[in-house]
Amino acid sequence: MKMDEIRPTSGPAQHAAVAAAARTLRHEAPLLAGVLAALLALTWAFAGDSFALNILATAFLFGGVATAWNVIGGLGGQFSLGHSVFFALGAYMTANLVLHAGLSPWLALVPAAALAAGAAALVSWPVFRLRGPFFAIATLAMTEVMLSLSTYFDALTGGAQGLSIPFRRGFWNMIFVDRMSYALLMLGFLAVCLLAMIVVTRSRLGYRLRAVRDNEGAAQAAGIDVLRVKLAGMAISAALTGVGGALFLMQVRVVDPPALYSLFDVGVKVALLALIGGIGTTYGPMLGALLVIPLESWLRAELGGALPGMNLAALGLVLILTALFLRRGIVGALRGLRRPAILARRPRPAGEAAR
Amino acid sequence: MTEILNILALGLLLGGIYALVSVGLNLIFGVIRVVNFAQGEFVMLGMYGALAAQVALGFDPYLGAVLILPALFALGCAVYWLILRPLQGEPMMQIFATFGLLMLIQNAVLAATGGAAFSVNSSLAVGSVALGPVQVGTGRLIVLIAATVVTGGLAWYLNATWHGKAIRAVAQDRAAAKLMGVNVQRVYTISFGIGAALAGLAGCLLAPLYSMTPQIGINFILPAFAVVVLGGLGSVAGAYLGGFIVGLTEAFSGYYLDPALKHAVLFVVFIVVLVVRPQGLFGHAGAEEVGLREDG
């Protein structure tokens, strides 16, 4: 078949469409730089306020992890609720290397990421055959398995007591006295995650992930190896999440299974942040984190004494309302305002109601 | 030998608990095909409802069920109508919404009770009964009997009454049921309400067995999903037997391996079954649901 026997119809609209589809990191870089500069300015504005910087650091950290989740969850459409497994593996690997091998946490980040990525390939392969809610439930089950195993293999994990990193300040120890350093560290992590998200989105893998998300059957018919694409997306997502877990360890210096595997704090939380901010958008999860985490902290401070748990109750309510009315998230809704005709709900033909 | 019998008894009693807790989820998940992560919270509400009935009215928790059942039925119908009906056909959003509901209910109760642990007593659930060489707690035995009665009752209801048949018809084929004059949304609402009420009933019966905290619901939800999937979506008998499979797995792995590992074993088994035999033991339509086959 001769593809060069074409009917020439290329006009400016077509060139624009081709250019839009071929955008690379270079095109996205200015916006990314701008966002990071704004966050840097925000961080600087709170210089000296330890409490605020702490919250900001946590928001950046979970914004990064939520962005990492978004690679497989938003771009790939595979809503994993088991990312706490990768988070925990990163934390435990780093703890062991720091405590038993005297390694600098900076160097430990690489094996932490590698372990998480390897685990992703191993555990995801069987469950990627499952669709939708069954996949999500299976990932929750995986969390339970790992929680149980982490409590059992206490030589590696400190069991139920967990592990703690002794306080020895220093850059190479990744332990700082001032909160500003942690905030900048986590901002750096967020930057890496955003960069990774952009690179993946603007790559063949990104296109393939989106195709798999939209319609696996069509993707297969177009020559996409669905399983391999899902595994690649999951591995990247897991590696970044593992690094996040390592950084979490260094920030709080004490970790135990309930903290690491907590659905409310990690596993479901990062999916929740992505949902509120905008699943599948680049900056949505970050925005979700910057909104929710300070809000949660404020609620806990204001109401926590008199009404314990109100921060989580409020978050639960937000989650219900978001799922009902704002499932495209804040960024998605903002985009919708710009192009209302496109985002208006249209009746989906039977073929596209993909199960 | 007595040891094995003891573990067996423990497993069966646990199985009764799991079967009772899961029978409502099986109806909801099996019929409406809705993922309800708040189901464990309905159980918790049943427990706290029994507590409230005892504190306020002096009711025995088993008697409190008389009040709990209609209350939770109403709550279930409201939850379906307001939250789940708009999300039909969007399973991931259902998961998010019901997870949010889980967080809301759990923490609302936490805020209301200030985090104290409570316990409830029943005049019936005291002591233990000797069955051969094994001693079984009366309370747990009652739960086992109740699980059997409820399962039998539900099976009868689904097979013998018009309403029950309507529920089954909708589960099998929505469009055809509609053509037969069945109001599908009303069936779904009532089914969800019944599912919630059954969870509340489980809560009442379990109340004398546990020390109550608002977080207790989360201990039930994943095993309940495991039971429903193992037994086969929507199969009443399957969920009943699934409960015992889960209970026995837990009891035996707790004894022969390590108590810390029993959850690991259970959920590994769960994942394996989900991947290898998604229709469970007795289910029919599992494969399309889990997406292992294309529809039609």
Add this chain to the structure above:
Amino acid sequence: MSFLQIENATRRFGGLTAVDHVSFAMEAGELVCLIGPNGAGKTTLFNLLTGQLAPSDGRVLFEGRDIGHLKPERRARLGFGRTFQISQTLTSMTVLENAMVGALLHHARLGDAAEEAMRALEMVGLARRAGDPSADLTLGERRRLEVARALALRPRLLLLDEVMAGLNATEVQEIIDLVAELNAGGLAFLVIEHNLKVVRAFSRRVLVLDHGALLAEGGAAEVLSDPEVVAAYVGKGRAA
């Protein structure tokens, strides 16, 4: 060695035999029509060819090689393109991006894939819609987009499953012309069709499937006047 050879292909679903020992061969660049009443097993046969289903019995040979165990994505890479009875559009992506997904097979750079995708869109007449969200397309346009996505794969064989269904006369003619042009350029086609006008337009070789088995084979005129074929069709109340 034929381009495509199906030997005794059989597919059972429990007690139902959807495809029953079907055998035929195709040469490179051929255009074959597959017709038969509803439920005859035509789409199931397609699924056996493209890999969505594995045969219960029999073999599928492509250029002499048994591909019966290969997954759909592997077969797509070997040169099998297909469209689906119910259009499977990638709804979150633009028209161009839909077509690009097929082109990614042959290009490492997005820019090159986008250009090949644009060429595929031009072939099916959708170039002017390149930047539009694919969810905005009409049914006929969706069908053509599926063809474009398959074309971007650079297939050797294109399987079209009732691509004309629901289209108006003008759209039907446009696709007939497109298929003829592509076929003249060397692309083999296996086309499921109900529309007899289309069948007569592609009249060289027609296969008739009924109850999963091959009922008749030949030129359009010959097959359509075969009394058994007529009975299989008209007996269900359809006018020829």
